[in-house]
Amino acid sequence: MQHTLTLHLVSEATGQTLDSVARACIAQFPNTEVKLRHWNMIRTQIQLRRVLRNIAADRGPVMSSLTDPALQADMEAGCISLQVRLLDVLDSALHFLADETGQKATGHPGGQYIMDDSYYQRIEAMHYVLSHDDGQETGGLNEADVILVGVSRVSKTPTCFYLANRGIKAANVPLVMGIEPPATLFETTKPVIGLTLDPERLIEIRRNRLTQMMPDRRPMENAADYAYIDLEKVQEELHWARRLCRRHNWPVIDVTHRSIEESSAAILELMESR
The missing domain is CATH 3.40.50.2300 (Response regulator)
Known part of the structure; x- marks a missing residue:
């Protein structure tokens, strides 16, 4: 009831x-x-x-x-x-x-919201995410606290913004099959973590994205759309990204059943263990 x-x-x-x-x-x-x-x-x-x-x-x-x-x-x-x-x-x-x-609480309203060093660290991290989102400014990857990689639409950007709110400078670099990632990604000393997703769930997210971007056009009207949401091609894309991560010893987190908060907690745990 x-x-x-x-x-x-x-x-x-x-x-x-x-x-x-x-x-x-x-x-x-x-x-x-x-x-x-x-x-x-x-x-x-x-x-x-x-x-x-x-x-x-x-x-x-x-x-x-x-x-x-x-x-x-x-x-x-x-x-x-x-x-x-x-x-x-x-x-x-x-x-x-x-x-x-052995002390008495001050009773000061909003005492947790103070503009201290951690506050400005969060602001700086947010600026960093904005300028290093989706493969921008790859020359500055060594300034990051963590770098997230993965194929399109696996929640790299929202996860980076959530981490920024925790004061973590997070860059994200898209992995596109057939296109070599930037050399700085392989040269950086900072932790690189891959994100992946169940292919059917990823197709659902991508299909919704295409509909939002082009409401008057049906997906799969051209070859690019077809490859973007075709199950066989998406599976191939995800396998390629996993192999790349494995080759470079980058840990991979499956975010299929994780919220942004849970994914971020797993990332922070990997960063601490490193």
């Missing part, structure tokens, strides 16, 4: 942490349809009262990551008044760390 639920997420900052926690938990309840309502950057009583009015209009439990004690107290009182359940997702962790450190 399918259940429905409205879940309110109340955050003092961008709400990314709270959203990630909520989605990770929701995934464990496939028979429940959850509508998420986000209330971010809540830092004043006026803002909080507006949130509580909206909760009253669309009742549902509340997950909160407020750290300001006064706002926390008002949030709790408001939820009691509305008779909706409230979970403070940071409360247990903050008490745990306070006990371990």
Whole structure:
């Protein structure tokens, strides 16, 4: 039986942490349809009262990551008044760390979002990805933290951008059968990691890409389109790319059943082991 639920997420900052926690938990309840309502950057009583009015209009439990004690107290009182359940997702962790450190939490809103060295490292990594995407600027591959290679549409670019958000300079170089990769790829001292995909899944992604690029034209109307999404040719292309990676001792990650986050975690693990 399918259940429905409205879940309110109340955050003092961008709400990314709270959203990630909520989605990770929701995934464990496939028979429940959850509508998420986000209330971010809540830092004043006026803002909080507006949130509580909206909760009253669309009742549902509340997950909160407020750290300001006064706002926390008002949030709790408001939820009691509305008779909706409230979970403070940071409360247990903050008490745990306070006990371990012997210090009191500052209660400073958005304390994790500071423009420190790691922040500027992420910005620099993002600029690097932009200028080294899809085989651009191959002369700068030795400036990378990692280089991703693979045939077209195996998620190299989105994976690089995700890694950049972690402060990792990631370049990607497309592997095109019949075209020799740039010499700098074989000369670099930086880790090179291949990405691959199930051929049928890859064809599905490529077919959708062709449709988006040329909505008025059916795929396979010319030889190039045909080779791009023909099963036999795609299998040959993937086998060629794997052989190339094996020849140069580049590890390969199959991303068929992995999200971008999972693929990136595997890449970071390979980088650490190296």
